Amino acid sequence: MESAASDPNQEPSRQGPTDGQLVTKCLTGNRKAFDELIRRYQRQAVAVSYRLLGNSQDSLEVTQDAFLKAFTSLDTLQKPEAFGGWLMRIVSNLSLNYRRSRKTRTAVPLAEVLAPQTGEATEAHGGGSEWMSAAGSDPVRRMEGKELGVKLKEALAQLPEKQRLAIVMFTIDEMPQKQVAEALGCSVEAVKWHVFQGRKKLKEILKEHL
Amino acid sequence: MIDEQREFQIAQYADGTLPAAERAALEQVLADDADARALLDEYRRLDASLKRELPVPAMNWDRLSAHLSDAVADEDRATTTIAWPLRHAGKLAAAAAIIVVIGSIALWHLRPATPVEQVAVNQKPLLTANTAVVIVEITGPVAQAASQPAVAQIEIGPSQWARQTSFGVADQVVYREPRVMIASGHVDRQDTGRLPF
Numbered sequence: 311m312e313s314a315a316s317d318p319n320q321e322p323s324r325q326g327p328t329d330g331q332l333v334t335k336c337l338t339g340n341r342k343a344f345d346e347l348i349r350r351y352q353r354q355a356v357a358v359s360y361r362l363l364g365n366s367q368d369s370l371e372v373t374q375d376a377f378l379k380a381f382t383s384l385d386t387l388q389k390p391e392a393f394g395g396w397l398m399r400i401v402s403n404l405s406l407n408y409r410r411s412r413k414t415r416t417a418v419p420l421a422e423v424l425a426p427q428t429g430e431a432t433e434a435h436g437g438g439s440e441w442m443s444a445a446g447s448d449p450v451r452r453m454e455g456k457e458l459g460v461k462l463k464e465a466l467a468q469l470p471e472k473q474r475l476a477i478v479m480f481t482i483d484e485m486p487q488k489q490v491a492e493a494l495g496c497s498v499e500a501v502k503w504h505v506f507q508g509r510k511k512l513k514e515i516l517k518e519h520l
Numbered sequence: 521m522i523d524e525q526r527e528f529q530i531a532q533y534a535d536g537t538l539p540a541a542e543r544a545a546l547e548q549v550l551a552d553d554a555d556a557r558a559l560l561d562e563y564r565r566l567d568a569s570l571k572r573e574l575p576v577p578a579m580n581w582d583r584l585s586a587h588l589s590d591a592v593a594d595e596d597r598a599t600t601t602i603a604w605p606l607r608h609a610g611k612l613a614a615a616a617a618i619i620v621v622i623g624s625i626a627l628w629h630l631r632p633a634t635p636v637e638q639v640a641v642n643q644k645p646l647l648t649a650n651t652a653v654v655i656v657e658i659t660g661p662v663a664q665a666a667s668q669p670a671v672a673q674i675e676i677g678p679s680q681w682a683r684q685t686s687f688g689v690a691d692q693v694v695y696r697e698p699r700v701m702i703a704s705g706h707v708d709r710q711d712t713g714r715l716p717f
Contacts, residue, residue, distance in 0.1 A: 506527075509566055510531070
């Protein structure tokens with residue numbers, strides 16, 4: 311019986327300076343170091359906020375706000391090497407608060423940013439609510455995929471906040487459990503438990519559809 | 521029937537987080553128990569659906585990172601512009617205070633000599649059997665065109681008449697906390713709000 315692939319507790323290996331080194335450089339006035347952190351974490355930030363908000367425009371705004379907030383309060387980060395988890399905590403908090411505080415700030419120019427790329431999901435041109443997937447060219451399969459996507463979204467929305475965040479970050483976005491723990495402000499064991507309880511509930515809610 | 525602890529192990533096995541020490545034992549259970557295998561299959565299908573059905577929208581990540589970098593640069597510039605005066609606010613305030621103090625001292629020493637003008641005093645003693653009241657009216661100096669600051673010098677003390685009459689109440693007048701109202705215009709009486717007894 312085979313097990314799942316890589317160890318989810320490990321940070322993904324990267325070349326170049328560590329997050330901690332980049333954060334330290336930023337704090338000494340090297341803003342270019344923050345650009346590297348943006349490149350490293352923008353996908354994760356967009357993914358987490360998108361899965362919490364279900365809307366690409368909103369997720370881009372939250373992502374921008376999160377990076378700005380991270381930049382302006384970088385000196386409050388106690389463990390520079392934990393930047394990823396700290397940023398995801400900002401992203402998740404901003405995402406959860408997003409609907410409570412509508413903004414008037416200039417939106418990220420979606421038309422420029424949203425663009426199809428080979429080998430990636432292509433469902434989200436033009437913003438709006440996009441939970442359906444590209445399920446190939448088969449219209450029946452596409453409709454089933456759309457329906458399951460909607461059901462999954464509804465089921466996720468029914469979970470307690472921590473379980474939802476844990477599943478989004480760990481199961482869907484495949485973040486290391488340690489980083490999820492930093493983002494949620496709990497232990498790795500608690501993350502495992504939140505993921506388990508959340509998946510158990512999802513399985514129960516979606517038993518007709520899986 | 522699979523208990524929750526076993527199900528927790530199976531769920532961790534599905535996502536690859538089950539500790540190595542427990543893995544072999546669980547694999548033995550999975551080999552023997554069809555229900556356990558079915559449950560493992562459910563978790564795997566759920567995980568696959570979550571990853572497949574909730575994809576991230578396609579983005580031009582290079583453009584997004586450029587946009588985010590620009591936004592951070594704008595924020596950095598704005599913060600720096602605001603922060604400079606704030607960083608130096610203490611020094612600026614100290615310098616301003618020193619300038620004000622030095623300027624005040626200089627003005628004080630350089631002020632033109634102000635002539636002291638005698639004022640006319642009109643004392644009206646009112647005597648009854650038991651009391652003695654002196655109403656003092658002070659007139660002047662006359663306000664002039666403000667070519668320089670006007671200074672009035674007022675001296676309060678027992679008048680010559682009071683000293684001569686040796687009334688005890690004269691001391692009360694002298695030692696009573698003086699309430700002197702300096703006013704311009706048409707007020708022709710001073711210290712008339714309350715009598716000394």
